[in-house]
Amino acid sequence: MGYTRRRCQLPMGTLAVMGALHLTAGPGALPALRTALDSVGRSDDAVLWFPDTLSCGPLLPPGTATRVQWWDQWPDDDEPNDDRLEEVSVPGGSPAFWKRVEAADPLVLWYDSNDTAESLFFHVLCDKAPDNVPIDVAALHGPVGSRSADELAGHLDTLHRMTAAERAAVRRTWQRLEQENATFRILRDGHLMSAPADHYDTALLDAASSEWTLIIRIVAPVMAATDVGHGILLWRVKSLVDSGALLADGDPWLWQDTNVKRVQPQHP
Structure with missing residues (x-):
């Protein structure tokens, strides 16, 4: 659901x-x-x-x-x-x-x-x-x-x-x-627990890569594996873009048109 x-x-x-x-x-x-x-x-x-x-x-x-x-x-x-x-x-x-x-x-x-x-x-x-x-x-x-x-x-x-x-x-x-x-x-081991706003961020980052990828292709597997709808996950994608963890080539809310990719760590 x-x-x-x-x-x-x-x-x-x-x-x-x-x-x-x-x-x-x-x-x-x-x-x-x-x-x-x-x-x-x-x-x-x-x-x-x-x-x-x-x-x-x-x-x-x-x-x-x-x-x-x-x-x-x-x-x-x-x-x-x-x-x-x-x-x-x-x-x-x-x-x-x-x-x-x-x-x-x-x-x-x-x-x-x-x-x-x-x-x-x-x-x-x-x-x-x-x-x-x-x-x-x-x-x-x-x-x-x-x-x-x-x-x-x-x-x-x-x-x-x-x-x-x-x-x-x-x-x-x-x-x-x-x-x-x-x-x-969330439900964990049969028990209801509270979770913070960034709870699903790791899964979204794991679904992204260093290559440009449509947001829908990043959000879809997380939706399939969790009890989360696309609107909430798009909010989290936008938060990751705003924080600099992801780069976007357009409006993150336009998930079927906009690509994102992970920011590569800078090496000295």
Whole structure:
């Protein structure tokens, strides 16, 4: 899951929640999840996806304005293309989104426990959901969006109801990350950790060489190997150009047209 500014879109007239609310970290899993719920007689259950990617950007000060300001720096590749859909959330989650969470009974979280952004989605929902909202969890190994409706339906019988102690432990992790307020958050050996702004710079420099190379060819392998979208990596490429670690023959933001190369060390 790369970093892009994402908008939560819901069919018109679906703001009221009655009963279970199933949440995913992104929109890809929603069609199969909706089919899975319908197939087992749970058509009244609602489905929704979380409108932010928390693997990067500031978490403090709290509130949607901090997250919106961060994402407004990057191109928005996810403009709505269906006039039947209503934009109801923004990065960080609008009041409408959190009202749905507060009304859920239970809240069902579907996420890939091996994915940084999805693990963060799980943690923030456990932290922000009111204590009186029961939380059921489907922690999968692999992308939720790649599962068929039949596979997802099979997990409905094995959902785990989180205990108060489990929720408290997850909250502690999220609140630590929130207080650290780093540029990036990564998953290492199954544990969420904060990482500085230059965390991916070494990988970008390793992908570059002393020969002029299109930025897209430097960014692409780093995107493939990490949980990072092109906008964030272009920002880091520009930072490396500004610092003198890379030379550019044009605007670094124009990644399909501009070449960069590593600066050769000067020998006395």
